[in-house]
Amino acid sequence: MLISTCSINENRSIEHIEMNTKKTSSLKSDLDTPCLMLDLDILEVNLQKMKDLAGKAGKSLRPHAKTHKCSALAKRQIEMGAIGVCAAKLSEAEALTAAGLGGILITGPVTTKSKIDRIVSLLAKAPSLIVAVDNPEAVEMLGAALRENGLSMDVLVDIDIGLKRTGVAPANAVAFADLVISQRNFRLRGIQAYAGHVQHIKSYDDRKNKSLGCLAEAAAVFKKLRPKLGSSPIFSASGTGTHDIDLAVPETTELQVGSYVCMDAEYMAIGSDADESRFTAFTPALRLLTTVVSANQKGFVTVDAGLKSLYRDGALPQVLGHEGHGLRYDWFGDEYGKISYDETTPPPAVGEIFELVTSHCDPTVNLFDRFHLTSGDEVVGSWAIDLRGCSQ
Numbered sequence: 001m002l003i004s005t006c007s008i009n010e011n012r013s014i015e016h017i018e019m020n021t022k023k024t025s026s027l028k029s030d031l032d033t034p035c036l037m038l039d040l041d042i043l044e045v046n047l048q049k050m051k052d053l054a055g056k057a058g059k060s061l062r063p064h065a066k067t068h069k070c071s072a073l074a075k076r077q078i079e080m081g082a083i084g085v086c087a088a089k090l091s092e093a094e095a096l097t098a099a100g101l102g103g104i105l106i107t108g109p110v111t112t113k114s115k116i117d118r119i120v121s122l123l124a125k126a127p128s129l130i131v132a133v134d135n136p137e138a139v140e141m142l143g144a145a146l147r148e149n150g151l152s153m154d155v156l157v158d159i160d161i162g163l164k165r166t167g168v169a170p171a172n173a174v175a176f177a178d179l180v181i182s183q184r185n186f187r188l189r190g191i192q193a194y195a196g197h198v199q200h201i202k203s204y205d206d207r208k209n210k211s212l213g214c215l216a217e218a219a220a221v222f223k224k225l226r227p228k229l230g231s232s233p234i235f236s237a238s239g240t241g242t243h244d245i246d247l248a249v250p251e252t253t254e255l256q257v258g259s260y261v262c263m264d265a266e267y268m269a270i271g272s273d274a275d276e277s278r279f280t281a282f283t284p285a286l287r288l289l290t291t292v293v294s295a296n297q298k299g300f301v302t303v304d305a306g307l308k309s310l311y312r313d314g315a316l317p318q319v320l321g322h323e324g325h326g327l328r329y330d331w332f333g334d335e336y337g338k339i340s341y342d343e344t345t346p347p348p349a350v351g352e353i354f355e356l357v358t359s360h361c362d363p364t365v366n367l368f369d370r371f372h373l374t375s376g377d378e379v380v381g382s383w384a385i386d387l388r389g390c391s392q
């Protein structure tokens, strides 16, 4: 494998693609399955669309790398104007730093002594690292470790706006921020507020009302904290399901959206501003390729992608081009899936390959080592999913 620049079309080139040197698999249909592919043409449209929306609203983008777990794709997001990327876990941040990326925000809590020691080591290589905090003891431990090492770092207070997973209740946020500031070795930059419980609400209007209500609570905290923050305060929020809604909130400064790059069946099933029946903002760039391996039954065939290749969460995987009719994927154990056909579709034959939109992109990506990159029917290279398994 060699790393090189690869022209995708006349108007753009994408770096960091590992080109197929042997050229044995230059067509999508030659790929061995099950495998994950990213349609670069669609990916670029998704990236550009989010960039334009954020730019128009005067907000920054710090997309969440937990979705794609791929430092090459994170680099592409930064090339396209993102100010950095988010990491869910410390080990993701370590891998992103090792790949040369900066502006990393760890959105999840770092609470143990061993992880705090790793944060201190990481800071030497990643001075722009930001960590979201929500626990007094962890803040004191981290503050003490920073003092011992003569270091300081940026932090955000994580605000719980209803997900109840992490974060400080809005009512306690100012007192907690004062505790953070009292540690002296922290630069309090602002807040993070993620409304994960709102992202997949089917009705656009309900989602909008709920998200605006949640963010209003965080915005009130942000306003109270403003005098305590530096010259470029951060209010990091949002997910793909509410990206357009949250861009309209004046106080938010950046979006930490993740799924929009890849997209999945769970997101495609929610309504959007333009169409209450489906999500129109972004198109699935991530596909799972699967082959028919047995066709001895009436009404369905067996394909080679089961639970070990498709994470079962949210909506059923969709057979591309047959969403809602004709062909339907269903679970068929660890190694296999079932594709049922109705009278409108000829029975698929052994060897036939289907493209599936995955149920839930993040945990499915974590099942594979690489994305095969395609443009039209051609395979133009691959990207390593180098953050795969970084769950610590």
Ligand SMILES: Cc1ncc(COP(=O)(O)O)c(C=O)c1O
Pocket: 064, 067, 107, 194, 196, 199, 238, 239, 240, 241, 256, 257, 258, 259, 260
């Ligand atoms: C803290 C946090 N921020 C942002 C995101 C991105 O959300 P989405 O993938 O819906 O865009 C997630 C996803 O789970 C998250 O956990």
